Amino acid sequence: MSVYEFRRTVSPQAAAAWTPRQVLLTNLRAVGGRAYPRVHGLFREKSWVFFEVLLPFLSTSTFVFVYRALRAPPEYIGFVVLGGAMTAFWLNVIWMMASQLWWEKSQGNLELYFAAPMSIMSVLFGMALGGMVMSSTRAVIVLAVASLLYEVRFAIDQWLLLLAVFFLTLAALYGLGMMLASLFLVWGREAFQMSQLFTEPVYFVSGLNFPVARLGLLGALALATIPLAVGLDAMRQLAFIGANFPIGTPPPEVEALILVVMTVVFLVAARWMLRTLERRARREGRLSVRWQ
Amino acid sequence: MAIPATPTPSPTGPPAPPAIEARGLRRIYKVKPTPVVALEHVDLEVAPGEFFGLLGPNDAGKTTLIKILTTLLLPSEGTARIFGFDVSREETQIRRIMNMVAGGEQSGYGILTVREQLWMFSQFYGLSRSDGWRRVDELVDAVGMGAEREQRVSTLSTGQRQKMNIARGLLNDPWILFLDEPTLGLDVAAARQVRELVSAWKAAVLGRTVLLTTHYMAEADELCDRIAIVDHGRILAIGTPEELKRRVQRESIFRVELDHLDAGGAAALALLPGVLSVAPAAADGGPVDRQTVGLNLALAQDGILASVVGALGDLGSHIVALRKSEPSLEDVFVELVGRGFDDPDAAEASGPGGTAGAA
Numbered sequence: 001m002s003v004y005e006f007r008r009t010v011s012p013q014a015a016a017a018w019t020p021r022q023v024l025l026t027n028l029r030a031v032g033g034r035a036y037p038r039v040h041g042l043f044r045e046k047s048w049v050f051f052e053v054l055l056p057f058l059s060t061s062t063f064v065f066v067y068r069a070l071r072a073p074p075e076y077i078g079f080v081v082l083g084g085a086m087t088a089f090w091l092n093v094i095w096m097m098a099s100q101l102w103w104e105k106s107q108g109n110l111e112l113y114f115a116a117p118m119s120i121m122s123v124l125f126g127m128a129l130g131g132m133v134m135s136s137t138r139a140v141i142v143l144a145v146a147s148l149l150y151e152v153r154f155a156i157d158q159w160l161l162l163l164a165v166f167f168l169t170l171a172a173l174y175g176l177g178m179m180l181a182s183l184f185l186v187w188g189r190e191a192f193q194m195s196q197l198f199t200e201p202v203y204f205v206s207g208l209n210f211p212v213a214r215l216g217l218l219g220a221l222a223l224a225t226i227p228l229a230v231g232l233d234a235m236r237q238l239a240f241i242g243a244n245f246p247i248g249t250p251p252p253e254v255e256a257l258i259l260v261v262m263t264v265v266f267l268v269a270a271r272w273m274l275r276t277l278e279r280r281a282r283r284e285g286r287l288s289v290r291w292q
Numbered sequence: 293m294a295i296p297a298t299p300t301p302s303p304t305g306p307p308a309p310p311a312i313e314a315r316g317l318r319r320i321y322k323v324k325p326t327p328v329v330a331l332e333h334v335d336l337e338v339a340p341g342e343f344f345g346l347l348g349p350n351d352a353g354k355t356t357l358i359k360i361l362t363t364l365l366l367p368s369e370g371t372a373r374i375f376g377f378d379v380s381r382e383e384t385q386i387r388r389i390m391n392m393v394a395g396g397e398q399s400g401y402g403i404l405t406v407r408e409q410l411w412m413f414s415q416f417y418g419l420s421r422s423d424g425w426r427r428v429d430e431l432v433d434a435v436g437m438g439a440e441r442e443q444r445v446s447t448l449s450t451g452q453r454q455k456m457n458i459a460r461g462l463l464n465d466p467w468i469l470f471l472d473e474p475t476l477g478l479d480v481a482a483a484r485q486v487r488e489l490v491s492a493w494k495a496a497v498l499g500r501t502v503l504l505t506t507h508y509m510a511e512a513d514e515l516c517d518r519i520a521i522v523d524h525g526r527i528l529a530i531g532t533p534e535e536l537k538r539r540v541q542r543e544s545i546f547r548v549e550l551d552h553l554d555a556g557g558a559a560a561l562a563l564l565p566g567v568l569s570v571a572p573a574a575a576d577g578g579p580v581d582r583q584t585v586g587l588n589l590a591l592a593q594d595g596i597l598a599s600v601v602g603a604l605g606d607l608g609s610h611i612v613a614l615r616k617s618e619p620s621l622e623d624v625f626v627e628l629v630g631r632g633f634d635d636p637d638a639a640e641a642s643g644p645g646g647t648a649g650a651a
Contacts (some may be wrong), residue, residue: 013376017387025418029416034415115362117388118416282363
């Protein structure tokens with residue numbers, strides 16, 4: 001029997017009638033399938049180490065030397081190192097999540113995704129999962145090397161809460177990325193410019209290189225809207241207990257709750273936007289490259 | 293496991309729905325400065341198990357139709373169903389039983405190997421991890437890419453890439469496979485391999501349906517059970533290749549090669565009842581100083597040939613070769629449209645919408 005004689009179902013109607021278990025399994029497998037290129041690509045494309053580990057590390061080092069020259073409190077070095085590590089996630093979210101559906105469309109993948117029987121949310125979850133693994137590796141390298149090199153002293157009292165805040169930050173960040181992916185696709189050709197537009201301002205208002213409380217009202221606004229800002233502030237509070245921390249931001253427990261709310265809101269919004277996008281794209285013929 | 297599963301109606305059950313059923317399908321693209329009518333009231337029915345072709349030039353509306361049938365595009369008007377499932381409302385069910393491959397497709401990720409890329413797509417169709425790898429390995433061998441299985445996708449040639457795409461299209465064992473210009477840009481050998489792959493897959497299990505769009509007439513002629521000729525968003529004719537050719541063949545054309553023919557012989561043949569015309573035939577690309585005499589005979593019907601053969605014997609001529617000339621699908625297209633496939637000026641000139649639509 002040849003491979004072409006493989007047949008799993010007896011009729012098209014039987015083949016189309018999936019059980020809830022089949023639906024769930026297919027979506028879970030789709031998550032794993034889409035995460036695969038990112039996880040394995042990490043070990044295959046060595047140049048990324050240079051661009052996404054060494055360059056952010058240099059940027060972090062710049063601020064370390066500035067703080068040292070200004071004789072800032074030593075915990076500020078830690079703040080910068082932590083911010084530098086989290087840079088990897090924001091870069092990943094903005095360039096490889098938010099812009100990704102637009103790139104997928106350009107490559108011709110998007111219509112294959114829509115034509116497959118899984119939810120596009122699974123593809124986005126897969127991208128997010130792969131992105132988290134990819135960026136975590138880089139973040140750990142930056143954190144470890146910079147901490148050793150610049151003698152960062154962490155003072156952690158609530159390990160569990162710190163870990164929870166870290167994972168909630170990732171969940172909210174990638175939820176935001178999933179939402180932005182639909183938005184960028186609707187904006188079409190401007191995705192590249194939109195990514196650039198979002199990169200630096202978010203660095204600034206998130207307080208990647210300084211405590212966000214220093215920004216006053218702008219910082220408060222960032223805490224309410226940008227997961228990176230609130231997550232980073234909470235992690236700094238938890239990783240540097242007793243530090244000379246500027247007042248004005250909520251305690252980490254409250255910030256953890258803010259992250260939970262953000263995660264839910266972003267994921268629900270992403271799902272709604274994807275559905276709206278698909279309806280609109282099918283109506284207007286925007287799933288393929290032509291007629292966009 | 294092979295289960296002969298053509299969805300034929302049971303004696304007591306309801307009749308099986310067509311593989312494709314389109315009624316009054318219309319699609320308008322709202323582009324500036326003027327909307328483009330890509331499909332204009334298309335009616336189409338394809339039976340389960342058919343290899344059906346959409347033949348037409350670029351911008352005929354073939355790709356628009358395939359995008360509607362694959363649930364990627366909504367019709368502006370009309371309805372379409374795949375095995376009874378509505379493309380507008382039951383896209384989830386359709387996506388579980390179909391797959392699609394387009395010519396020149398650059399899908400996937402160059403950083404992956406052929407095997408990994410196909411496995412990734414297998415996961416989108418719900419195959420388990422191990423089943424996915426097994427199915428991928430089988431298909432990679434079946435499409436003759438065993439040597440390239442660990443090669444990165446970014447390094448594949450166009451032909452290799454298209455064979456990989458065909459393997460991707462077969463991963464979920466679709467009940468209906470949509471092929472949009474699958475041999476576009478391939479060299480002769482690679483195109484033949486792709487056609488053979490699809491034919492072998494289609495023939496292996498009863499009930500598999502293929503919709504092929506192409507603007508290669510020979511490809512449609514070779515592969516398809518039935519063909520719809522499409523131009524400017526309209527279906528101009530549907531039938532088997534033979535039926536379509538018969539539409540333009542109102543007379544029997546024979547090409548006869550004789551060892552010699554005396555002067556006046558052709559005129560004598562032309563006077564026979566039922567002989568419509570006798571014309572000297574050009575050499576088939578051979579030298580002009582050939583040793584035989586070629587004639588093109590137009591007869592009212594095939595049966596007249598007997599009297600022509602008898603008359604040639606009376607004239608002392610011996611037949612060296614005789615063959616019947618068949619019209620090509622291109623002849624059919626020219627007859628229906630009034631221009632050839634490669635006539636861009638004419639393509640702009642007529643048809644609903646007046647402008648070239650999405651291919």
